[in-house]
Amino acid sequence: MKIVLIGYMASGKSFVGKKLAAVLGIPFKDLDAEIENQEGKSIPKIFSEKGEIYFRKVENEALKQIISKAEDFVLATGGGTPCYGNSMDLILSQKDVLSIYLKTPLDVLVARLLSEKENRPVVAHLDTEEKLNDFIRKHLFERSYYYNQAALIIDNGNESVNDTVEKIILKLF
Ligand SMILES: Nc1ncnc2c1ncn2[C@@H]1O[C@H](COP(=O)(O)OP(=O)(O)O)[C@@H](O)[C@H]1O
Numbered sequence: 001m002k003i004v005l006i007g008y009m010a011s012g013k014s015f016v017g018k019k020l021a022a023v024l025g026i027p028f029k030d031l032d033a034e035i036e037n038q039e040g041k042s043i044p045k046i047f048s049e050k051g052e053i054y055f056r057k058v059e060n061e062a063l064k065q066i067i068s069k070a071e072d073f074v075l076a077t078g079g080g081t082p083c084y085g086n087s088m089d090l091i092l093s094q095k096d097v098l099s100i101y102l103k104t105p106l107d108v109l110v111a112r113l114l115s116e117k118e119n120r121p122v123v124a125h126l127d128t129e130e131k132l133n134d135f136i137r138k139h140l141f142e143r144s145y146y147y148n149q150a151a152l153i154i155d156n157g158n159e160s161v162n163d164t165v166e167k168i169i170l171k172l173f
């Protein structure tokens with residue numbers, strides 16, 4: 001079983017993914033963590049020292065490597081992963097991969113990112129709730145074109161992580 005979670009920043013890909021992998025008894029992989037290990041730097045450092053275009057190249061390469069492996073996994077991608085280069089086509093073209101969009105309402109994303117934006121260079125500069133809300137509303141609309149191509153769409157708003165994992169499991173079996 002190969003599961004790839006996609007969705008906006010703070011939709012819960014890393015949080016839900018870890019729990020889902022534990023319940024399924026298969027390895028959990030986080031694309032951002034793989035990139036950080038490979039580059040020997042944090043995501044904010046890669047953005048500030050090498051720039052976003054470099055990050056997107058490395059992100060696409062890391063995705064290719066993980067997705068082509070034979071073993072089972074749950075992979076949490078980054079919020080931008082499916083929206084650059086051929087990454088979404090790559091995810092969709094792998095017949096043994098199940099893509100899942102974790103869909104989270106705008107107000108929940110804004111609330112989560114208000115307290116967790118420092119390590120996310122794409123939104124780190126947005127210093128008020130109003131700016132964050134304005135930016136995410138437009139950005140989410142643009143990115144939804146990619147997210148909505150996932151095979152499965154699962155709501156992860158105000159439900160508990162256990163409920164979200166259960167919803168996914170029910171769709172799998
Ligand atoms: N179902 C949920 N219930 C409660 N909190 C959640 C849920 N899903 C995610 N979160 C919270 O949202 C925050 C962002 O989640 P994270 O997994 O880092 O998002 P992503 O990897 O999609 O950017 C985390 O602090 C996590 O605790």
Ligand SMILES: O=C(O)C1=C[C@@H](OP(=O)(O)O)[C@@H](O)[C@H](O)C1
Pocket residue numbers: 007008009010013014032043077078079080081119120121122
């Ligand atoms: O949406 C994005 O462009 C990004 C999302 C981040 O991952 P999370 O979605 O796990 O926060 C990380 O890959 C990087 O900061 C860029």
Ligand SMILES: [Mg+2]
Pocket residue numbers: 013014015032076077078
């Ligand atoms: Mg994450």
